[in-house]
Amino acid sequence: MAHAFDIDTEAQGLIDFVDASPTSFHACASAASRLTEAGFTEVVESEPFPTAPGARFLIRGGSLIAWDTRGAYAAGSGPAAGFRVVGAHTDSPNFRIKPNPDRLKSGWQSLGVEVYGGPLLNSWLDRDLGLAGRVAVRGEGRGEGRGEGRGEGRGAVEARLFHDTTPLLRVAQLAIHLDREQNEGLTLNRQLHLEPLWGLGDTPGDFRRYLSEQVGVPAADLLGWDVMTYPVEPSRRLGRRSELIAAPRLDNLGTSYAGVRALVEAARTEPRHVPVLVLFDHEEVGSQSERGAMSTLLPSVLERLVLAGGGSREDYWRALASTVIASGDMAHATHPNYADRHEPLHHIAVNGGPVLKINTNLRYATDSLGEAAFRLACEQAAVPMQSFVVRTDLPCGSTVGPMTSALTGATTVDFGAPLLSMHSARELGGAHDPAMYVAALTAFLAPAP
Known part of the structure; x- marks a missing residue:
């Protein structure tokens, strides 16, 4: 039975989710808030898993x-019941603050930044930027679990989130009068040309003092930080009929939002298998971390669920043998100004429905069985499905699908939602796509008998 999701409601839901989630840590907090409202409860990873059935989640850093x-x-179904897993990632390309960031150049106060991932660098020029992130501070004792922003702490360390919506920074571009060749080909040196300005003065700005004020502790109690820049301009609908969404971080908060909505909706149908949502951090830099797709996060949690249900390791491997994983990331819509960069006969339209992603060199994990599972989900949801392959003479990007497939041995399919300006500071998607995306993922997590 097809699920009907309202176009305007889901478009606004995505906008609200993106604006509340300037970092991967905030994306997890936003997802956790929505899950909690739907009756899910948080599990502390260092504690025994509950043996009673329930709807639950855990957070490991910027992953959920x-x-x-x-x-x-x-x-x-027993402890060997298979899993239906939707995977996505919470991180996006941006600029991150260095450990000793304060600089003074020609009377300007600036901050040293390191480029994270592969952003379109020119899209960050002359934008109003804010700061947000996670800060490790000296605490008074052991906290409750690993959930940043909700009481995390280990020993004498506590993690706090902050989200400053004030326009603080700007990476100023050189005037055309001083380089007449810029429009012929802009070249940006990451070390020299990307430092954001945030004031005037004869001495460097005091970033540690600013940060201590944001998290409410003395500067001496700051022990470390994961702080990043983000565009402060709110996400919004645009277009003649408001059929588009302009927003930062649609790659991949678009799938993160749809996955949360789909899990909540699928859980209400009580499917015979176990529906799972996993949102990984660090996809944009290779996923090789304690919380990336190459980590123990997904397989360890799946195994613990089987064991908590009274199953054995044999039951765990049996469960994986009947598991299907849908790896969601955003997809390249056909660009009208650069149509020659796309594969002929594979036109991808914004507001055209979810996109199946195929690459025979396994940059995407899709095979025919995974394709069938996703195609059936789109049919069940009564939404159209598109198919993407990259031009044979161009390199192909990748996502978390091949990694999760290799770590679990489960049938895996890669898919996405169509997008222009991928990895720009502000991307462009369709306002109708979120509703279709949620519907398809709900059907995947709760397939019809």
Whole structure:
């Protein structure tokens, strides 16, 4: 039975989710808030997993994984019940603050930044930027779990999130009068040309003091930070009929939002298997971290769910054998000004529905069985499906799909939602696509019998 999701409601839901999530840590907090409202409860990873069925989630840094075992238990599927997993990532390319960031140049106060991932550098020029992130501070004792922003702490360390919406920074571009060749080909040196300005003075600005004020502790109690810049301009609908969405971080908060909505909706149907959502950090830099797609996060949680349900390691491997994973990231819509950069006969339209992603060199994990699972989900949701392949003479990007497939041995399919300006500071998607995206993922997590 097809799920009907309102176009305007889901478009605004995505906009609100993006604007509340300037960093991967905030994206997890936003997802956790929505899951909690839907009745999910947080699990502390360092504590034993609950043995009773339930809808739960845990956070590891900028990654989140959530699941619901109630339907599988009610159906008597047993601990070897397979999983239906939707995977995505929470991070996006940006500029991140260096450990000793304060600089003074020609009477301007600036901050040293390091480029994270592969942004379109020119898109960050002459934009009003804010600061947000996670800060490790000296604490008074052991906290409760790993959930940043909700009482995390280990020993004498506490993690705090902050989100400053004030326009603070600007990477100023050189005037055309001083370089007449810029329009013929802009070249930016990451070390020399990308430092954002944030004031005037005869001495460097005091970043540690600013940060201590944001998190409410003395500067001496700052022990470390993961602080990044983000464009402060709000996300919005645009176009003659408001059929578009302009926003930062659509890659990949578009899938993160749709995945959260789909898990909540799928859980209400109590499917016979275990629906799972996993949102990984660090996809933009290769996923090789304690919380990236190459980490133990997904396989360890899946195994612990089987063991908590009374199963054995044999049951765990049996469960993986009947598991299907849908790896969601954004997809390249056909650009009208650069149509020659796209594969002929594979036109991808914004507001045209979810996009199946295929690459025979396994930059995407899709095979025919994974394709069938996703195609059936789109049919069940009554939404159109598009197919993307990159031009044979161009390199192909990748996502978390091949990694999760290799780590679990599960059938995996890569898919996305269509987008222009991918990796820009402000990307462009369709306002109708979020509703279709949510519908397709809901059907994937709760397939019809």
